[in-house]
Amino acid sequence: MVEFLIRRAAISIVTLIVISVVVFTGVRMIPGDPARVMAGTDADAAGLEEIRAKYGLNDPIPVQYVRWAALALQGDFGRSIRTRDPVSTTVARKLPITIELACLSVLIALAIAIPAGVLAAVRRNTAWDLLASGASLCGVSVPNFWLGIMLILFFSVRLGWLPASGFVPFWESPLANVQRMVMPAFVLGTALAAVLMRQTRNSMINVLGADYIRTAYSKGLAGRAVIFRHAIRNSLIPVVTILGLQAGALMSGAVVTEQIFVVPGFGRLIVEAVFTRDYPLVQGVVLITASSYVLINLLVDLSYSLLDPRIRIGGRP
């Protein structure tokens, strides 16, 4: 187990180093001169040179990388070229908004997926199963930005029930916050719900065929008790893994969703940073995204072997 832990952590570190090199060189390949962006259009050659010298833009790329990586390890990702704010504080300001959005969408997804998946598995090959599978197929096929636009069209334009866009911090007005978050969270949760439902159904069907379920039935337990006390708990383990693997899709989805509903979160920050060629901001944001994805997957791997002792990697019984 310890060996597996070390091995898995070492691989994650190698991955993180590769990522940082890729991000750093990738950002350097973006066309456009950051010095010119900072200085504005009316700057002269001397002014540009001064900015380049100040931000170390003239140094060799490897030198710039080492300097940047050393600072990044201490949580210092430099300052945004456009706003001059530290990247870390900008991210710290935006991230909670996206985390709230992501948590809400995961809650919505689980609230839809688990009952639907369990129902589809228990009532296998009935109309319920067909309905759930059909809904799941639609869920993965619907482009989330179109779904968002359609929801705005219906609930905001036609019915006028919900505000179409914007963001209000939770502590200012919980109601206004939820009113503005519910549509984006639903949109972001749709695809996730579809994937999770399919997974819940499959693993539930597997579990229902297992010996210990037969034992539970044969010792006289009622169907309801077997399903709720024995089957659901065990069938949710693979669902946890899928949830972790979907973290990346959730981040991608947040970019689009925040764009449509004008939620000032992390996803919108990425798009803004890219469009304004804000080197340090793009670097920091992409690096943080990729690193958190690596860490989430590491945690999922570890939790997987902790949750189910049978699958402890290394093959020990």
Add this chain to the structure above:
Amino acid sequence: MNPGVGSADPGTATAVLPAAAALEPAAGLRRGWRRVLRRPASVVGGVIVIVFVALALGAPWIVRTDPTATDWSQIRKAPSVAHPFGTDDLGRDMLARVVWGSRVSMQAGVFSILLAIAVGVPLGLVAGYYRGALDQVVMRLTDAWLAFPFLILAIGLVTIMGPSLTNATIAIGLGATPTYIRLTRGLVLATAAEDYVQGARALGARDLRLMARHILPNIFSSLLVQATVAIPIAIIAEAVLSFLGLGVQPPTPSWGTMLNAAQQFLESAPWMAWWPGLAIFVLTLSFNVAGDGLRDLLDPKDY
């Protein structure tokens, strides 16, 4: 299509029962058809995908209206006989634009996945076949590659290369590549251990021949099934990139750019948002349903 590919029972059966083996292709085909017809939804999905392919290929002959022709007297008109899907903010015919948009989506969806296959399959093949240090290097790079959420990687690549349909296609293709590397490698690891591969090796077949003649044909159906999963994802990704302004540039009609334009006129011209999104939805749904049927037909053990 060779229905034997998925269920190829290598070597032994042919040697023992030559007569039965000779009959197999026709019988396999019939069995396959029966299996397909048991899933009518998949047949419908497949037909719709074919219709979209026909629309994409035949756009100039199917719609007579120029999708880029503006008409200032016909701005944001609701659907009518003259314009069944209505007109957009520049008075262009939405029907013509949706039909032409299928061309962009198909192009992006199919070519990006072909690129992912062209890069990912050889890498996965080599990594899985030779294993060792090479495998470690390829897989660590793949891990890093996969750590970038798909869309964020595509956005980053398009930013570097500049927004255009070709670059969006390349970016989506490169985003889908690591999945192919992983899948191919896994399949190769399993296949290379099979007796018939070992047998061919014992007969003196070289690495290249083993990979091309014995391993690749046997993993082909799984790769094909993955493509039916990946193409709809790529189609949506192209629409998203175009929606964000990082894909197809105006005035070329694309479903993503049309949705972007529609966002500003939700109150006055909601039909501008209906059709392009519905087209994406129907096409990806059909791809997924047809893909389920194909998976059933080819029946690779991994799914």
